[in-house]
Amino acid sequence: MAANDVEKSKDIIQLDTVVVTATRREQSLQKVPVAVSIIQGKALDEKQQNSLEAIIKEIPSVNFNTMSTNKDSSLFIRGIGTISTSPGVEPSVSTVIDGVVLSRPGQATLDLLDIDRIEVLRGPQGTLFGKNATAGVVNIVTKNPTEKPEAYVDVYFSDDHEQRVKLGASGALIPGILKANVSALLSNFDGNIYNFKMQQDVNGYRTQGIRSKFEYNPNDAVSLGLALDYVHKKSTAPFGALVSSSNTDYLESIAPVIASSENRTVNSPEETIDDTNQGIALTADWFLDHHQISSITALRQWKNDQRPIYNYLPEATQQFALIHDRGEVDSKQFSQELRLSSLGEGRVNYVVGAYFSKNDNDEKTQRYAHWYDATIQDYADDYALAYFGTESRNYAIFGEGTWNLNQRLRFITGLRLTRDELSFYHNRQATVPSYLESRNNIRTAVANSGSTTETGLSGRAGIQFDISPTINSYLTYSRGYKGPAYNVYFNMRNIDTPVIDPETSNAYELGLKTQWLNNTLRLNLAAFYTEYDNFQANFRVIDNAGGASTRLINAGAVSTKGFELDSHYQVNENLYLSLAAANIHARIDNFKCPPADAACPNVNGKTLPNSPDWKLSAQVNQYIPLTAHRRIELSSQYAWQSQTQFDIGQNELTIQPSYGIWNASLGLSDTAAHWRVAFLVRNILDKSYSARLAATSYGLYRNVPRDDQRYLGISFHKDF
Template sequence: MPYPTIPAALLLASAGPIPAPAADAAVLAAADTDIDDQAQGDVVVVTARRREEGVQDVPLAVSVLDSATLDQTGNNNIGRLQQLLPSFQFFSTNPRNSAANIRGLGAPFGLTNDGIEQGVGIYVDQVYFSRIAAATFDFVDVERIEVLRGPQGTLYGKNTTAGAIAITTRAPSFTAEGRGEISVGNLGFVQARGSVSGPLIADRLAASLAVSSTRRRGTIFNVRTQSRVNELDNLGLRAQFLLKATEAIEINLTGDYSRQDPNCCAQIYARVGRTQRPLNRQYDALAAAFGYRPPSTDPFDRLTDLDTPLRAFQELGGLSLRVTADVGPGELTSVTAWRYWNWGPSNDRDFTGLPITTVSANPSRQRQWTQEIRYASTGNNRIDYVIGLFGFHQTIHTDGLQVQGAAASRWLLNPASANANNPAVLAGLTSRNDIDFSNTSAAAFGQLTWRVTDRLRIQPGVRINHDRKTGSYVATVTTGSGSTVLNADQRSVLAPQSYRARFSDWNLSGDLTLSLDLAPDILSYATYARSFKSGGINLSGLPLDAANTPIQSAATVKPERVDHVEIGLKSQFFNRRLTLNLAAFQTAIRDYQATVINGQLGVLRGYLANAGKVRVRGIEADLAARPSARLSLYANVALTDARYVRFVDAPCPPELAGGSAATAASPAAPAGTPGGPSPANCDVSGQWLPGVSRLAASYGGEYRLPATLFGLSGEAYLGVDGNARSRFSSNPSRSVLTDVAGYALTNLRAGFRTDDQKWHLFVWVRNAFDTDYFELLATQPGNTGLVVGQPGDPRTYGLTLSSRF
């Protein structure tokens, strides 16, 4: 059945949508202006445990964001949620190469490898989206988002060792209604969204159609092409049909389509540091040899001269059929879905205006089929349970292409080589990659809640899963003249290789949660979870041995084994005007799947290997308060310690890489010693995991006053939303060159909304103080010392007008 409309994340919609990201909490107000009556408002409904219940009753760290919160804060896709949720991290160099992490865990930091799983599952209307690229699309007609923190393997599967993101869209309505919104801003920003819904057959069949379109000029100017890059160009469509077949059976058919085609994505000059490469093979000397200078050495001038066309075209879509039926004391649900994803990129992976790597693209086509059947019983006063079966199958085909340019020989080859000053040796050197992957997975699961007493509950859960994966990788390398006969220098840059790999395994995961009501509005809980992330296949090429043949032992990676403990407190005080939720946790992962960078000069992609053990522990606090009917406040804080416990053979940071191999007679030189020997690998035990700030926070509030505009009665408001995070590492092995400095961002908004919510007009400023900050940093392949960055958006501002009818 359709979910009931829920209020804003921290406040009831009837009191006005408040963009407070809220945390696990709650509802603090209702329409009546009397504060005591407000406190008795409706409850925020979630389906985190695959059944409807109040968010404060769920013994789980779950954050809830409604559509008004997302709209007013400009969080139009999953990638931007980290501005509201300090425990969430999102990194992306382009849509395919994106990673969503919760509490520092989820996906290896670096370029995407199609043969592995993500650790944060994305679900839209209960359908699993296996492509992380879905996170970069604009939301279309979203009702709410639930972000579940910590392992969710029992109910959500093997791809949720760090957490899950469950998105619920608006169900078709049996009352005719519509919504429209238009936003305009600087940088040519234009966003239009609209939806209509209503009955086709009274009380029997309803339908809805929603559209979203976003465009914005790029934030970086390419002086070579005289065009802007890193722009926005998004289109999304969603249609739904809801059939009430009988009083007990509902059928929901959904189709969606999304497309992006921006001039994107560029990382630009950030800084230069010293590596172990000989000095004449480091960036400054190489650039001088070509007479090359970047258009600016200040990355916040936002200039580049990339000489390869940029493109990040992708489209995804699918169909899903959800059937729910009241059967006995519970509800039977079947969710059948088919989805596809097409990716057509063009990248400049040398990050300069020189013709080093002139083509770097891995166009992909993915198809997936999923089927879930589950039964949720809530009819017993003492016992509730959920049991189910899940099946998944996907195929991926990628046609990779990499072409070296005229500057490649000088840039990539050792000057001692006779070919180093011969552009023809590497010019036109081409690798064509034919990559295939197939994955079939099946699982059975169950979770039970036993109410031992009116206050004490015990919740065990278990899931058994089987995975079968096959993959093949064929790289055919030809010279500029088309020959497949390569010399040693050519093979050192692009080596032909061919391999096939298989992975098959059973895994059992489970959890146990105890929850106790300490008082009517105070819930405590403790959880232990044993989870796993499926093993995988390396599909980005393998490291080569001394004979330049693939090292087959690196073709597969073992599953991650996760042990998680958490204690939490969910509480409301002062007649529910104050909500405070706390969680403390520790997650340990053995055989952590980490990105390792091959030492070969021309290799652009890393591969995966198992680190010994990592550990993440932390404390989270979510606070929401409404001191009066006119003022609401929120603050969410995450203190996280994420480290490698044991990783003795990790890739060395760039300042220790690029030199000759260290030996007992010639030991490794200090970091950043040009020409000094480099260790084969490094022990990074005890170092930070990449992408995780030790301290992150979001905070803000809104103040409202009764007002009249154009003869319409309503309220005027002023709101502020801020977020801050401390320094974090942007490299798999922490490097002095790629630490990203902490930063704080402030967003402002002011507007007017009518009492009946039919009209809403507001102005907004994001990054109001025009703070310069990096989303991430990366190094140029080959350890030249060049560090490139992705600057965060500058100050943006605009106006939004929305209407309901």
């Protein structure tokens, strides 16, 4: 929450009342029996945070699985997330935009535009948000059109050549009946990794986006909406920068790259990611005497074209092949949700509904390998082309009710019945001879297909008790369900064709939501314990011949437990403090070794990947009034986390030590003229860290984050 979002009544300063839709009904944050973290869109704009990846430093319970391409990246909540690149695996963290659920985890990497707020619901939320919410939900709410005409411009530049321009306008097209808004984004960043072969910076991006909403109100009982969005992003993110390698021949072949824990150089041909995210949604709300009927009909398409280099060479040598891909994703989804909600505060408040989604994911991958063939003493080429994909159908009916036993005591019950239909196809043609299992990371030709159906139950039950008018407590049990999966990928083999069983979870949560000092101090606490069975995860397998491959498996039983703190203190009109912390103990309880794995390690009791035990985020905002309308704004934020293991196999090399990032800004604003200018410093202490560490046969690589080193920026915002 932004520091200046306070309520003023008779010179009394209070924290703003935060309204959320965590239960599919608008409720006060302090009354919702769910652990929820809120980030206001205004705060994101002031900090120039423009992607969901940025929230990991704001909300300690959230982490981000950074991969070499955004197609394979995903969000984690309370130590649980999706560790797979297959189109046959759904996310564990559901990303929802204005009520529309995104089907693929890579779609969550979209740029944020015209955001009203982001609600992060922690823990299983399958009852109301669906099967792909076993770890939690990131609920993105964009701004609605306004009746009064308004517009804005937001400009940002950094000293390392990042530029961003955002424009927006809103107002009535037909007063009282039809209103609309539109916002646009243009951004560019050269990158923070130097590529010797290309002689330019990489790990950057170019983005263009537009979002628009229309709202039609023919009368007081009906509201119709149309939302359109389009974002195109072209990135130059490399596979990674080399941290270490024991292979001297390889080190010589990529010179002048020098491997180190802070390496920001590569030496390879160009790599690009071309990403397009677009959608249309139709909403309708009918308001009856005591009920509201809501409908959301949505179409979305996600296209992703990747061109990665796997072994990071400038060219092929007699020792090493040059291997590169072109992967194309075309993901289409249709969804329809219909809900009936009670209005007002009666004896029973409830939401019931039905949901249907159709998801078609088609992928095409071409792999080229240029290598030295000693038998002919010349260079040769291997080539393969694979077409693969999945088709899924999801049907669900759901309902949740709150039974008001008296003014202080409530009972919560909810249930969701889900039917999954999933099928896959895979066809790979290759020049590699059939008697070879694999050469140059290209397997021989194969064709497979399969299908499965499953029925799953999600649910929630609990009690909520108001200890006092400003202290609310709750205890809930949630049952989570994540549907079946197939490990469908370029190098898919016959051993990968069996279906991966559904993942289920049982979660217990105890929460306390409190307000103190005349609502100037908000202190929310949550303690939780969740068990997952048939946990779906990727695991690196070593076969009897010593070959390595990554397989999707039901990894067995895992659990996550801990506590979370979320606090905000409006000391006075000009001083705001916040502190959020999480202690999350995410562990492997009983690991099931994959069949035919000759070197399965004992990982029981070890940490789950992408889950530090401790994280905290602190912020101080200080205002210094200059005149009645003008003031200086000082802001300082610090985020820290303990060490993180990136490999479920517990490779000792893939551990990121603990680190902290300190950011600050100095701004000047004028509330009468509606402008704000700010000077921002990111990573003040110039602390280098890795967003991901991955061990390969060539060495250890790291993903270089945007704030891997200190940089400066200046922003200007003007409202009209």
